[in-house]
Amino acid sequence: MNLAYSAEYERFRTEVRRFLGEHWNEAPSGAADSIADLTGAHVRTDARATAFRLLAIERGYLYRHVPRRYGGSEQPGDPLKSTIIAEEFRRARAPFEIMGQGPSMLVPTLLEHGTEAQKERFIRDTLLGTIRWCQGYSEPGAGSDLASLRTRAVLDDGHWVVNGQKIWTSNAREAEWMFALVRTEPEKAKHDGISYLLIEMNTPGIDVRPLRQMTGDADFNEVFLENARVPADNIVGRRGQGWVVSRSTLKHERALIGGAHLTRRTFDGLVMLAQAVERGGRPVIQDPVIRNRLAELEARLVAAEYHGYRLLTLSARGNDHGLGGMVTKLYSTTLGYDIAKLAMDVVGDRGLLAPGEPNAPAMGMFGLAYMWSLGVLIAGGAANIQRNIIAERGLGLPRDARK
Amino acid sequence: MDFGLSEDQVLLKETIRRYLGSECPTTRVRAIMESESGHDAALWQGLADLGVPGLAIPTPHGGAGLELLDLALAAEELGRACTPGPFLGCAMASAALLASEDSDAKARWLPAVASGRAIVTVALGEEGGVWDAAALTTRARDGRLTGRKLLVPAAAVADAILVAAQDGDGPGLWLVERGAPGLEVAALRGTDMTRRVAAVTLGDAPGVVVAGGRRAIDRARDAGLVLLAADAYGGARRCLDMTVEYALTREQFGQPIGGFQGVKHQLADLATELEPALSLWWYAAHAYDHIPERLERHAALAKAHLTDLYDRAARVATELHGGIGFTWEYDLHLWFRRAVFDRAFLGDAELHRLRAADLAGW
Numbered sequence A: 001m002n003l004a005y006s007a008e009y010e011r012f013r014t015e016v017r018r019f020l021g022e023h024w025n026e027a028p029s030g031a032a033d034s035i036a037d038l039t040g041a042h043v044r045t046d047a048r049a050t051a052f053r054l055l056a057i058e059r060g061y062l063y064r065h066v067p068r069r070y071g072g073s074e075q076p077g078d079p080l081k082s083t084i085i086a087e088e089f090r091r092a093r094a095p096f097e098i099m100g101q102g103p104s105m106l107v108p109t110l111l112e113h114g115t116e117a118q119k120e121r122f123i124r125d126t127l128l129g130t131i132r133w134c135q136g137y138s139e140p141g142a143g144s145d146l147a148s149l150r151t152r153a154v155l156d157d158g159h160w161v162v163n164g165q166k167i168w169t170s171n172a173r174e175a176e177w178m179f180a181l182v183r184t185e186p187e188k189a190k191h192d193g194i195s196y197l198l199i200e201m202n203t204p205g206i207d208v209r210p211l212r213q214m215t216g217d218a219d220f221n222e223v224f225l226e227n228a229r230v231p232a233d234n235i236v237g238r239r240g241q242g243w244v245v246s247r248s249t250l251k252h253e254r255a256l257i258g259g260a261h262l263t264r265r266t267f268d269g270l271v272m273l274a275q276a277v278e279r280g281g282r283p284v285i286q287d288p289v290i291r292n293r294l295a296e297l298e299a300r301l302v303a304a305e306y307h308g309y310r311l312l313t314l315s316a317r318g319n320d321h322g323l324g325g326m327v328t329k330l331y332s333t334t335l336g337y338d339i340a341k342l343a344m345d346v347v348g349d350r351g352l353l354a355p356g357e358p359n360a361p362a363m364g365m366f367g368l369a370y371m372w373s374l375g376v377l378i379a380g381g382a383a384n385i386q387r388n389i390i391a392e393r394g395l396g397l398p399r400d401a402r403k
Numbered sequence B: 001m002d003f004g005l006s007e008d009q010v011l012l013k014e015t016i017r018r019y020l021g022s023e024c025p026t027t028r029v030r031a032i033m034e035s036e037s038g039h040d041a042a043l044w045q046g047l048a049d050l051g052v053p054g055l056a057i058p059t060p061h062g063g064a065g066l067e068l069l070d071l072a073l074a075a076e077e078l079g080r081a082c083t084p085g086p087f088l089g090c091a092m093a094s095a096a097l098l099a100s101e102d103s104d105a106k107a108r109w110l111p112a113v114a115s116g117r118a119i120v121t122v123a124l125g126e127e128g129g130v131w132d133a134a135a136l137t138t139r140a141r142d143g144r145l146t147g148r149k150l151l152v153p154a155a156a157v158a159d160a161i162l163v164a165a166q167d168g169d170g171p172g173l174w175l176v177e178r179g180a181p182g183l184e185v186a187a188l189r190g191t192d193m194t195r196r197v198a199a200v201t202l203g204d205a206p207g208v209v210v211a212g213g214r215r216a217i218d219r220a221r222d223a224g225l226v227l228l229a230a231d232a233y234g235g236a237r238r239c240l241d242m243t244v245e246y247a248l249t250r251e252q253f254g255q256p257i258g259g260f261q262g263v264k265h266q267l268a269d270l271a272t273e274l275e276p277a278l279s280l281w282w283y284a285a286h287a288y289d290h291i292p293e294r295l296e297r298h299a300a301l302a303k304a305h306l307t308d309l310y311d312r313a314a315r316v317a318t319e320l321h322g323g324i325g326f327t328w329e330y331d332l333h334l335w336f337r338r339a340v341f342d343r344a345f346l347g348d349a350e351l352h353r354l355r356a357a358d359l360a361g362w
């Protein structure tokens, strides 16, 4: 066990720092982006950011697992270098890999199953954020049981004619394209009748209607598809293979330490909040009950941070994450909720003030985090689905009966 | 950057696990725990022959010259097997002696502890939940000790006890040998019968100072906190493993109970908490030898968190075993009881969380 990086890696860190010092010297934008950070919405794609990303790709710092000919930097897999890059870019608040569903879900899928033409057409622009994607998986009748989806596509004169409805589609209004799962072989068993289609959002017959979340904002939408004609070539993988195609995950090194640094920021914010807010004439942080709860949360946070290093070490040694990887979503979303809840208790009665209200401590930022802690608990596989995965694949308990 | 175990460390764990698997099944645990002294010299000697008590003792003093992390990996295995014995007392005493500057005491006692020839323990806690050096009421004057120590582990079988006390200059550690006049050791009945405790009364008992100041006491306490966290992890993991196994075989309503979602989700939640918690005590153990400025706080956080989890694991395990889990004959309560010890010894979770908050400067 050794928490220091070797000289070779320290040299690499110095090199990354020098690069950032030379090419990204914008002052940090301050508090305003913290809320955006919490919701994961903040991605800069203006001309200056794009020029910087191109340079960083050129140098081998971003999209290391993507071949050069598709716009990546094609570096040998090295989780430690990836971690150093992520740490340094974060410290400099420099534009990093775009975290949206395009780069994180579509690109690996295309790399594994896409045609040469699809790779060339989409990957580079997706990595730079000039093509934005939304994920058209969930439907009103198909959430956790995604494979029961009913949106249909029928081949007609060189086009897939798509009819149906998607729901909870995040960023559908901003996205130029959607990667979607649709049913193309209705006569086959449920998992075998699905295909993976790339659908341009301005196709006639597509109607996007915002859905307002409990936060009051509308990041997600309903997407209605009525006789939307999609070129036959826009299928990824073969007909009926969509389920398998959609399971492609990132094979290498992606922001493994990911989650914990955001949680650390929120936690540090919570401590500052407890120091700033007074009750009964003294800072709330002097209350032993609050101190006790803070320390309880910090133990869980430190566990998450070093769990990240443990998983990183497993990757660096070429080992599987196993059970350790399966628990991270449930663990971090639960911890995020508990941190947000303590923040609500710290602000006490003023917690009833809405996010954005100037009289609310920290502009009500924690109220927003409190609500979002529910969004992330549900999105991308609700908590019970995570529990099933952990119990069945991690602990070897029997699978649920399924139809 | 490598936050994982070395091949040697994995081998160490396997060796201890194999040894305990054959030499310390729960039938033997029960025999030892129901014996008068609660101590099985042959078992302890076997562990000493594997090098366990000397893992973190430097080679010039007869140990293996490894680190607290290695000792904690042993603690994890002992916790997993619910092994009775004086491990904790000896480990804390070695940590204290290593922090002392008394080369005679080191030369005399460290090799003896490492080889299993002697049992040395630490008497720290006092009435009123006191575990801090600054609050001790036991007094030393002119090499004589007076006071009362509660909850001293392995005291009844110890050849020497390192007594934390205060003299005119503040806290320090004095070594009192077995049979010293004025030393009284009264065994107490503990919930955990695998690690015996005794009340130690000192009435003008002769003691030799081995360390002045609070550093040696703090080192012993921090080593103890980390080792309890490791013990708790080993025990909690075992509770989880035993329950998964049971849930796969016990059938009700025509199927294994492990097929019921309520059961699956309780176990999944437990696994979700335990997996990352491993890294918390690894880190605290690593800090003991490498990041001294972060040790106190992280040892406190680890002890509080892991022992709380142990309690939860033992509860869920017992609940999911149904009636059999509540019987004396079934082994689960051995771990449940051990969790009670781990939580309470050296101070409870709240005490250490409040210490951690102070140490964070909040």
Ligand SMILES: Cc1cc2nc3c(=O)[nH]c(=O)nc-3n(C[C@H](O)[C@H](O)[C@H](O)COP(=O)(O)OP(=O)(O)OC[C@H]3O[C@@H](n4cnc5c(N)ncnc54)[C@H](O)[C@@H]3O)c2cc1C
Binding pocket: A134, A135, A136, A137, A138, A139, A140, A142, A143, A144, A145, A167, A168, A169, A170, A171, A220, A374, A375, A376, A378, A379, A380, A381, A382, A383, A384, A385, A388, A400, B261
């Ligand atoms: C903020 C947010 C953003 C989202 N963005 C997108 C997006 O961009 N694209 C997209 O396609 N989808 C998106 N989703 C949808 C998300 O993937 C689904 O909401 C999620 O998979 C759950 O499906 P559902 O809403 O139909 O709930 P249901 O599947 O109806 O589940 C309801 C409850 O039942 C439980 N449940 C279901 N099945 C079981 C079972 N077998 N055992 C035990 N409990 C069970 C679930 O845990 C849940 O608590 C988003 C959701 C949210 C909240």
